[in-house]
Amino acid sequence: MRLGPTLGFFGYSLRKNGLRTRYVSEVTEIGDGDVLDLPGKPVIVGMPGHSPGSVAIHVPLADAVFVGDALTTRHVLTGRTGPQPAPFTDDPAEALSSLDRLAGLPASWVLPGHGAPWRTSPAQVSEEVRKG
Template identity: 80%
Template sequence: MRPGAALGFLGYSLRKNGLRPAYVSEVTEIHDGDVLDLPGSPVIIGMPGHSPGSVAVHVPLADAVCVGDALTTRHVLTGRTGPQPAPFTDDPAEARASLARLVPLRASWVLPGHGSPWHASPAELVERVGEA
């Protein structure tokens, strides 16, 4: 862990009220394979491992897949950049196995929950994470 990166993350959390949770008041269940009734018809991809209920959202119209915390391109504690497994993962082995679900997706952009968007196919990004 690099102290500067970790302190930066803590400062960001404090500025954004990260220590004051906002409780969810309404829930709509989604499941693997669901196509949402939204512009672009986003498709839900189940991504178990990072946390219960983790999903990716593939938006073919936008040529992108939003992977949330399935992987990261900037580690929040070390500041290391590039595709890599996300920290704070409940089941690292299951999270890595879930990445295989991204490989067949057709997209030119992968949008992680932390770090910069990655301009490459999901298959290329998953390969890079495997090397990390």
């Protein structure tokens, strides 16, 4: 952990009311393989490891897969850039294993929850993360 990026992360959290609790008022359960009734027909891909219920969303129409916090291109505590597992992962071994679920998806964009998007295939991203 490096002090500069860590303080930057906490400062950003404070500016965005990150310490204020917001309660969920409505929940719609989704599961691996579900196709959402939305434009582009997004498909849910289970990505266990980062946190319970973690998923990626593959949108074939957009030629993209949104991986949320399963992966990052900029570590919020170290400032390190490039494809890598996200920090605060519950089960790092399971999170790496989940990358196999992404590798077979046809997409040209991989969009993480933190950091810049990758313009490459999910298979290539999976390979680069494993090289670490």
